[in-house]
Amino acid sequence: MKRLLVAGSGPIYQIARVFRDGEAGRWHNPEFTMLEWYRPGFGLDAMMDEVGELVSRLLERNGWEKRTYRELFERKLGFDPHSVPALELPKIAKRKGIPYPESLEELDRNGWLDLFLSLSIGPELGWERPVFVHGFPVSQAALAQIGGDEHPVAERFELFVDGTELANGYHELLDPREHRLRFEEANLRRTGRGKEALPIDADFLASLEEGLPACSGVALGFDRLVMIALGAESIADVISFAFDPRSAPADEEDARDA
Numbered sequence: 001m002k003r004l005l006v007a008g009s010g011p012i013y014q015i016a017r018v019f020r021d022g023e024a025g026r027w028h029n030p031e032f033t034m035l036e037w038y039r040p041g042f043g044l045d046a047m048m049d050e051v052g053e054l055v056s057r058l059l060e061r062n063g064w065e066k067r068t069y070r071e072l073f074e075r076k077l078g079f080d081p082h083s084v085p086a087l088e089l090p091k092i093a094k095r096k097g098i099p100y101p102e103s104l105e106e107l108d109r110n111g112w113l114d115l116f117l118s119l120s121i122g123p124e125l126g127w128e129r130p131v132f133v134h135g136f137p138v139s140q141a142a143l144a145q146i147g148g149d150e151h152p153v154a155e156r157f158e159l160f161v162d163g164t165e166l167a168n169g170y171h172e173l174l175d176p177r178e179h180r181l182r183f184e185e186a187n188l189r190r191t192g193r194g195k196e197a198l199p200i201d202a203d204f205l206a207s208l209e210e211g212l213p214a215c216s217g218v219a220l221g222f223d224r225l226v227m228i229a230l231g232a233e234s235i236a237d238v239i240s241f242a243f244d245p246r247s248a249p250a251d252e253e254d255a256r257d258a
Contacts, residue, residue, distance in 0.1 A: 002172070003207040005038055005215060013037035015222065024243045026234050027164055031242075033222040040215040044155050044171040047216035048132045051159060051167055055220075059161065059229055061129045068135040069153070072121050073113075081113055082137055082151060089113070096120065110139055118165075125160035132157045143182065144170035159220075162228050169218035176208035 001012055018034045039047060045066075052064035073081040077096060079088075089112035093100055098120055107115065117133075125131040134157040138146055141154035155171035173179060180200065187197040226238045236242040 001036065001038060001217075002212060003204060005040065006207045006210050006212050011037070011039050027224060027227075029223070029235050029239055029242045032235070032239065034219050035222045035225075036217065036219045038172070038215050038217040040213040042216040044134065044157060044169070044216055047169050047171075047218055048134070048157055048159075051169065051218055051220070052130055052132065055130050055159065055161065055166065055225070058225065059130075061161075064130040064132065066132045066134060067125075069133055069137070070135060072125075072133060073116065076121050076124070077116060081116075082153075086112070089116075092116075110137070113137065113140070122160055122165060123163040126162055126164075126166075130166075131160045133160065141173075141182075142170065143173045143179065145173050147171070164224060164228075165221075166224050166228070167218055167220040169216060171216050172212065172214075174208075174212050174214065176205050179208060180205055 001014065004012055013036065015033060015035050017031060019031050020028075021030060024030060039050065042050070048064075048066060056062070056064055070080055070082060073079060077092065079092065084092075086109040089109065090107075093112070093115070098116065100115060100119075125133070134153075134155075135148070136144075136154040136156055136158075138152050138154055141156065144154045144156035146152050147155045157167075157169045158165050159167040159169075173182070183198075183200045187200075191197055223235050223238050226232070227235055230238065232238050
């Protein structure tokens, strides 16, 4: 889609099947549907407003809120996620009574922050109206631009509705050299965890040399949106032929959870 943007497509969207091996549960299925779109000329605020208007209308919610990553961590857990020492994070988890298996003791800084967001902060968000979390740490920028007046932050957001993440959006990175650097850094993290490095898309990087227009993009989980709209208990209730962990043999379900 970004290569099409470079070629002059203008605003663009698709509803497509997505595959993520090894994920199954109430909110996850190995095959699912994603709505993804890009808006040339949109900054992050404009994209959040467009997503908020769409989701609020579809779910009949009254508007939406925007909260910073720092604000939520300070209010709920009492620390600044941008400056807390990494060695303090497992201590904070124990002090706050956030359960985690011992195997997670080796999580890096971002892993711990993700744990706090998914287990402690996220489940409380979006019950009255959708909540956008923005201003993520620079180390979690992925392919988003870096911005911020006083302190640098990643210009990306996550949308939470009824305690679950529904969408992930970026003010898209434009510099092809920075793209390559981030791909390489991601592969270093993968190999450091014993995983294979992913191939770097040379065609994509070559297209960026021609100039990706300033834009923001978002990916929204369509099946999760349908789940919330219908009040369904599991993603298996809204996907034909989905893997349903409720009907899996105990040993298979336990293996997937592990």
